[in-house]
Amino acid sequence: MAGVTDRAHAEALDAADELAGFRTRFELGDERHVYLDGNSLGRLPLATRERLHAAIEQWGSELVSGWHDWIDLPLRAGDALAALLGARAGEVLATDSTTVNLYKLVCAALAARGAAGSALVTDRGNFPTDRYVLEGIAHARGSELRQFDADPVHGPVPENLAACRPGDIVVLSHAAYRSGALADMAALTAAAGERGATLIWDLSHSAGAVPVDLRGAGVELAVGCTYKHLNGGPGAPAYLYVAAERQAALRSPVWGWFGQSEQFAMERDYDPVPGIARFLAGTPPVLQLMAVEEGARLTAEAGMEAIRAKSVALTALIVELHDAWLAPLGFELGSPREPARRGAHVSLRHPRAWTFTQALIEQRVTPDFRGPDAIRLGPAPLYTSFADVWDALDRLRGIAARDDLPDAAPARVT
Amino acid sequence: MAGVTDRAHAEALDAADELAGFRTRFELGDERHVYLDGNSLGRLPLATRERLHAAIEQWGSELVSGWHDWIDLPLRAGDALAALLGARAGEVLATDSTTVNLYKLVCAALAARGAAGSALVTDRGNFPTDRYVLEGIAHARGSELRQFDADPVHGPVPENLAACRPGDIVVLSHAAYRSGALADMAALTAAAGERGATLIWDLSHSAGAVPVDLRGAGVELAVGCTYKHLNGGPGAPAYLYVAAERQAALRSPVWGWFGQSEQFAMERDYDPVPGIARFLAGTPPVLQLMAVEEGARLTAEAGMEAIRAKSVALTALIVELHDAWLAPLGFELGSPREPARRGAHVSLRHPRAWTFTQALIEQRVTPDFRGPDAIRLGPAPLYTSFADVWDALDRLRGIAARDDLPDAAPARVT
Numbered sequence: 001m002a003g004v005t006d007r008a009h010a011e012a013l014d015a016a017d018e019l020a021g022f023r024t025r026f027e028l029g030d031e032r033h034v035y036l037d038g039n040s041l042g043r044l045p046l047a048t049r050e051r052l053h054a055a056i057e058q059w060g061s062e063l064v065s066g067w068h069d070w071i072d073l074p075l076r077a078g079d080a081l082a083a084l085l086g087a088r089a090g091e092v093l094a095t096d097s098t099t100v101n102l103y104k105l106v107c108a109a110l111a112a113r114g115a116a117g118s119a120l121v122t123d124r125g126n127f128p129t130d131r132y133v134l135e136g137i138a139h140a141r142g143s144e145l146r147q148f149d150a151d152p153v154h155g156p157v158p159e160n161l162a163a164c165r166p167g168d169i170v171v172l173s174h175a176a177y178r179s180g181a182l183a184d185m186a187a188l189t190a191a192a193g194e195r196g197a198t199l200i201w202d203l204s205h206s207a208g209a210v211p212v213d214l215r216g217a218g219v220e221l222a223v224g225c226t227y228k229h230l231n232g233g234p235g236a237p238a239y240l241y242v243a244a245e246r247q248a249a250l251r252s253p254v255w256g257w258f259g260q261s262e263q264f265a266m267e268r269d270y271d272p273v274p275g276i277a278r279f280l281a282g283t284p285p286v287l288q289l290m291a292v293e294e295g296a297r298l299t300a301e302a303g304m305e306a307i308r309a310k311s312v313a314l315t316a317l318i319v320e321l322h323d324a325w326l327a328p329l330g331f332e333l334g335s336p337r338e339p340a341r342r343g344a345h346v347s348l349r350h351p352r353a354w355t356f357t358q359a360l361i362e363q364r365v366t367p368d369f370r371g372p373d374a375i376r377l378g379p380a381p382l383y384t385s386f387a388d389v390w391d392a393l394d395r396l397r398g399i400a401a402r403d404d405l406p407d408a409a410p411a412r413v414t
Numbered sequence: 415m416a417g418v419t420d421r422a423h424a425e426a427l428d429a430a431d432e433l434a435g436f437r438t439r440f441e442l443g444d445e446r447h448v449y450l451d452g453n454s455l456g457r458l459p460l461a462t463r464e465r466l467h468a469a470i471e472q473w474g475s476e477l478v479s480g481w482h483d484w485i486d487l488p489l490r491a492g493d494a495l496a497a498l499l500g501a502r503a504g505e506v507l508a509t510d511s512t513t514v515n516l517y518k519l520v521c522a523a524l525a526a527r528g529a530a531g532s533a534l535v536t537d538r539g540n541f542p543t544d545r546y547v548l549e550g551i552a553h554a555r556g557s558e559l560r561q562f563d564a565d566p567v568h569g570p571v572p573e574n575l576a577a578c579r580p581g582d583i584v585v586l587s588h589a590a591y592r593s594g595a596l597a598d599m600a601a602l603t604a605a606a607g608e609r610g611a612t613l614i615w616d617l618s619h620s621a622g623a624v625p626v627d628l629r630g631a632g633v634e635l636a637v638g639c640t641y642k643h644l645n646g647g648p649g650a651p652a653y654l655y656v657a658a659e660r661q662a663a664l665r666s667p668v669w670g671w672f673g674q675s676e677q678f679a680m681e682r683d684y685d686p687v688p689g690i691a692r693f694l695a696g697t698p699p700v701l702q703l704m705a706v707e708e709g710a711r712l713t714a715e716a717g718m719e720a721i722r723a724k725s726v727a728l729t730a731l732i733v734e735l736h737d738a739w740l741a742p743l744g745f746e747l748g749s750p751r752e753p754a755r756r757g758a759h760v761s762l763r764h765p766r767a768w769t770f771t772q773a774l775i776e777q778r779v780t781p782d783f784r785g786p787d788a789i790r791l792g793p794a795p796l797y798t799s800f801a802d803v804w805d806a807l808d809r810l811r812g813i814a815a816r817d818d819l820p821d822a823a824p825a826r827v828t
Contacts, residue, residue, distance in 0.1 A: 027474035037478045044474035052701075056466055059647055060441035060458035064451045064780065070648055097696025099670035100514060111554065129671035129696060132684040136669030140525065227697065233473050234484055234700035255550030256513035257543035265785065270546040282511025282543060283641065285699045286648035287466075366478065371679065 004320045010390035013317070019310050022302055022382045026231075034365045034388045038380025039205060039345045042231030048294040055290045066286075073289040074237075074258075074280055080296035081226070081239050084304060085203065086213030091244055093276045094226070094292050095284045098204055098238040099129045100254075101223040102171065104279055105240055106137055107253035109169050109198045109221060118167040119144040121197070123156045127177045130202055134171060154336055155181035158191035166196030174212065175205035175343030178370050180315075180335045182210060182343045186217040193218065204228060204238075208295075209311050209344030209381060211304045220246050229344060229380055231295040236288050242276055256281035298382070307381045312339045314379040317389050318346045325397040326350075334374050345378035350400065358408035359399040365392045418734045424804035427731070433724050436716055436796045440645075448779045448802045452794025453619060453759045456645035462708040469704045480700075487703040488651075488672075488694055494710035495640070495653050498718060499617065500627030505655055507690045508640070508706050509698045512618055512652040513543045514668075515637040516585065518693055519654055520551055521667035523583050523612045523635060532581040533558040535611070537570045541591045544616055548585060568750055569595035572605035580610030588626065589619035589757030592784050594729075594749045596624060596757045600631040607632065618642060618652075622709075623725050623758030623795060625718045634660050643758060643794060645709040650702050654693055661690060670695035712796070721795045726753045728793040731803050732760045739811040740764075748788050759792035764814070772822035773813040779806045 002008035014020060027044040035043065058066050077094035085092060095101070110118055120134040124147040131147070138145035146163070150156040155176045164170060170192050175182050185201065192199035201222040203212055208229030214222055222241040226232030242250060251272060257263055258280035261273045272278035299307070315335075322333055326348060334347030350356060350373060357369040368376045375396075379389050399405065416422035428434060441458040449457065472480050491508035499506060509515070524532055534548040538561040545561070552559035560577070564570040569590045578584060584606050589596050599615065606613035615636040617626055622643030628636055636655040640646030656664060665686060671677055672694035675687045686692035713721070729749075736747055740762060748761030764770060764787060771783040782790045789810075793803050813819065 029475045029477075035477055041473075041478040041480075043477065044470065049470055049474070052470055053467070056458065056463055056647075059455075060463070061443045063443075063449055063457065064455040064782065066455075066648060096510070096514065097670070097698070099672075099696030100510065100668060103668045103695070107554075127671075128674065128680045128682075132669040132671060132674060135684045136665075136667060139669075140521075140667055225697070233470075234480060235697045235703070237699065238696065251550075253550060253554055254514060254517045255546040255553075256511070257541075257546060258513075260542065260546060266542045267785075268542075270549045281517070282513030282652065283639070283649045284511070285651065285702050287702055287705075288699050289649070291701075368478065371681075 004317070005324050007387065007390050010317065010386035013313065013386035017310060017386070019302055019306055019381060023385065025298060026383045032364055034392045036377045036379055036384065036392055037366045037368045038384065039228050039376065039378030040368050041227055041234060042229060042295070042380060043383050044233070045231050045294060045298050047298060048231070048233065048291045051290050051294045052287060055287050070286045073286060073293070074284050075277060077289050077293040077296065078239060078276065080293050080300065083300055084212070084296060085207060085241065086215050087241055088215065088244060090275055092239050092241045093279050094237050094239045094289055095280055096238060098202065098223050098225045099133060101238050101240040102130060102133045102200065102202065103137070104252045104254060105200050105221045105223060106133065106169055106171065108250040109200065111251065112249050113167045118169060119146050119165070121146045121164060121168050121170040123148060123150040123160070123172060125150055125152060125176065125178060126171065126173055127202065127204065130171050130173065153179050153181060153334060154341060155179065155183050156188060158187050161188065161191045161195065161197065164192060164195040164197040168197040170197050170199045171202065172199065173202040173205060175210060177205050178334070178374060179347050180343040180345040182206065182341050185219065189218050206343050208299050209307060211308050214241055215243070219243065226292045226295060230292070230299060232292040233288060236292050237285055240279055242279065247276055248274065252279045252281065254281040258282060258284065302382055310381040311344045314381060314384060314386065314389055315342050315344065315346050317386055318377055318379070318393065321390070321393040322348060325393060326400065329397065329400040331400070345376050347374045347376050349373045350375070355405060355408040356396060356399050359405060360396060363395045365395055418731070419738050421801065421804050424731065424800035427727065427800035431724060431800070433716055433720055433795060437799065439712060440797045446778055448806045450791045450793055450798065450806055451780045451782045452798065453642050453790065453792030454782055455641055455648060456643060456794060457797050458647070459645050459708060459712050461712060462645070462647065462705045465704050465708045466701060469701050484700045487700060487707070488698050489691060491703050491707040491710065492653060492690065494707050494714065497714055498626070498710060499621060499655065500629050501655055502629065502658060504689055505658055506653050507693050508651050508653045508703055509694055510652060512616065512637050512639045513547055515652050515654040516544060516547045516614065516616065517551070518666045518668060519614050519635045519637060520547065520583055520585065522664040523614065525665065526663050527581045532583060533560050533579070535560045535578060535582050535584040537562060537564040537574070537586060539564055539566060539590065539592060540585065540587055541616065541618065544585050544587065567593050567595060567748060568755060569593065569597050570602060572601050575602065575605045575609065575611065578606060578609040578611040582611035584611050584613045585616065586613060587616040587619060589624060591619050592748070592788060593761050594757040594759040596620065596755055599633065603632050620757050622713050623721060625722050628655055629657070633657065640706045640709060644706070644713060646706040647702060650706050651699055656690055656693065661692070662688065666693045666695065668695040672696060672698065716796055724795040725758045728795060728798060728800065728803055729756050729758065729760050731800055732791055732793070732807065735804070735807040736762060739807060740814065743811065743814040759790050761788045761790050763787045764789070769819060769822040770810060770813050773819060774810060777809045779809055
């Protein structure tokens with residue numbers, strides 16, 4: 001039997017992979033290219049290409065009457081997402097960006113609590129836009145922004161919420177963008193709830209690759225993006241989740257005509273629709289919502305359980321090859337070693353990570369880099385083979401073993 | 415020489431139309447279909463179809479590295495729009511929806527004034543989402559919302575702003591969505607400024623069909639949509655304008671990573687970029703932004719002066735045929751009679767407008783209806799012929815002259 005460092009081992013895993021057939025459902029381009037950045041931007045599903053082409057023609061031929069189909073898209077795409085997130089139909093809405101959706105939910109939660117003294121709480125290592133949203137709202141309200149230091153590898157734990165008080169709003173990511181650590185959603189939600197705080201989850205780095213059980217975990221509010229493991233395309237609309245029981249009490253701060261009851265009876269004051277659609281603001285991006293719906297359908301077809309099983313096996317192979325090949329070359333694992341605590345990507349730390357990233361790209365491997373020292377490898381289960389992972393790690397060890405590799409030029413920071 | 419009620423008159427106008435060639439730059443579908451609702455959703459430009467197809471393949475092949483091209487799209491599309499709006503490069507940003515952009519600018523203006531007592535002011539007949547945005551912000555802040563009654567045909571005039579006080583924020587539409595009346599942008603901006611109020615313009619119903627001179631009129635802030643006369647497609651991203659001189663003093667209430675300086679140096683507090691990009695929030699909808707850029711380019715190629723000249727001639731033909739055919743049948747002109755005070759659409763009022771609208775649709779004419787009694791006809795200059803207008807009015811007079819036309823079923827109100 002082949003050992004983990006033999007390519008035959010990876011090939012055997014591919015031969016037994018029940019999701020292997022999904023690879024051909026995506027545009028693969030150059031087959032020699034190893035793409036391990038589905039955690040930044042997922043690949044183009046072939047069904048989405050067809051759907052977008054049809055959507056363009058629908059615009060061209062149906063014109064304004066196309067709205068008979070488009071008007072419910074944020075709800076329809078939301079329902080398709082809900083099925084992947086442990087939410088019910090009518091609890092998820094696809095619209096706007098993660099940033100705008102988080103802003104809406106934080107403001108809505110604050111207004112519902114009516115607690116002027118509420119603090120906004122997050123992990124200092126949380127994804128930047130989440131922190132910025134909270135910083136902006138705290139600035140506008142003169143509220144306290146409290147950022148705690150979670151374990152950089154394992155992420156936030158209930159003890160990090162010990163200082164929470166009634167009325168506080170906490171924002172955490174389910175999977176950490178840097179380490180990939182998976183937070184214990186149920187335990188953290190309960191810990192916040194026991195202190196009277198409201199916890200809003202950002203699912204951007206987990207949804208579509210890790211099973212999420214929002215209702216099972218007692219979650220009230222969540223947001224997330226669709227262009228990573230949900231393969232919605234560049235800048236695809238994001239989503240928000242509001243538990244059915246909370247919808248009546250919450251109102252978006254952005255009152256817009258798509259959230260208005262009897263939208264086209266225009267001579268009235270604002271009176272939001274009863275359901276999740278009250279969190280709509282302006283006209284939603286119809287074409288890109290169709291891509292969100294297609295991406296969610298494809299994920300549902302594969303099934304979250306099978307996706308997670310393969311994802312764990314893919315990241316386990318990275319960890320094993322790291323231990324065998326890279327640790328002796330000065331690498332350090334920046335992600336949890338226990339599979340249950342890992343999301344769908346693995347962070348490999350090395351002081352020369354930036355230079356190695358550039359060399360990998362030259363060798364037709366796409367990882368991504370998070371400063372100062374992490375190479376992130378996100379093997380999206382629907383289209384990444386075990387051989388892809390083996391090849392990427394093999395090239396990385398070859399690069400890292402060179403003693404003549406010059407430092408890469410610094411990143412252009414936009 | 416043919417009189418206005420002869421089709422030959424319309425045909426002669428078409429023969430002399432210097433923009434006639436632009437019609438073939440759009441997907442026209444069934445050529446017998448008369449589409450007069452470009453003021454709701456513009457047609458699909460052929461160049462946009464090609465661009466969107468290429469964008470889909472760019473996603474498929476370049477994957478995350480496509481961001482080298484995409485990262486500046488909100489600014490590039492904004493610059494293309496700026497050229498149509500009398501703004502400078504770097505003063506317009508394409509992103510989010512009109513609703514969200516208006517929310518951002520109103521909050522930014524309020525925060526910059528620091529005036530707790532500021533009132534929010536608008537025309538009671540302004541487009542619903544504009545009113546709702548103000549209503550929501552007034553509700554959240556406990557501010558006064560003051561809605562004045564403008565003339566229903568001619569729209570707001572400087573006298574309507576007489577009650578404004580320093581710190582007030584006024585929101586007006588350049589072209590009224592119902593009557594099409596064109597507001598005097600320079601006079602109203604000056605009237606607000608003299609009272610120390612800030613006037614934010616909504617250009618949704620004028621941009622792309624009516625010349626707009628934001629800098630010439632001394633406008634500080636504006637928003638607008640791109641799916642009407644700018645042909646950006648269903649749910650296309652909207653835009654916002656902030657005069658260069660005001661950018662440093664204003665901050666979006668939604669702090670997000672696309673507005674952050676050195677976006678990918680992630681371990682920092684929020685520190686917005688200096689220019690208009692500080693009004694970006696989350697990841698913008700890349701595919702649909704490309705359609706915005708294409709639509710703006712096509713409009714620029716035709717030229718705003720030629721577009722306006724044809725638009726005035728098209729709406730003049732509607733007014734003339736109204737007078738000749740429809741007024742005797744009980745119609746009333748719901749739009750200004752003076753060409754300089756009209757935007758790009760005409761409102762025809764009749765108690766049975768809803769029933770006539772349905773009958774027009776059956777006869778392959780698409781107008782739109784605004785309750786309780788207005789048929790709106792928006793002959794988009796780039797692809798509407800004078801014969802289209804003649805045919806539509808001819809069918810409408812036929813419908814209105816029938817004494818056996820049953821009432822249409824009431825609208826389904828979403």
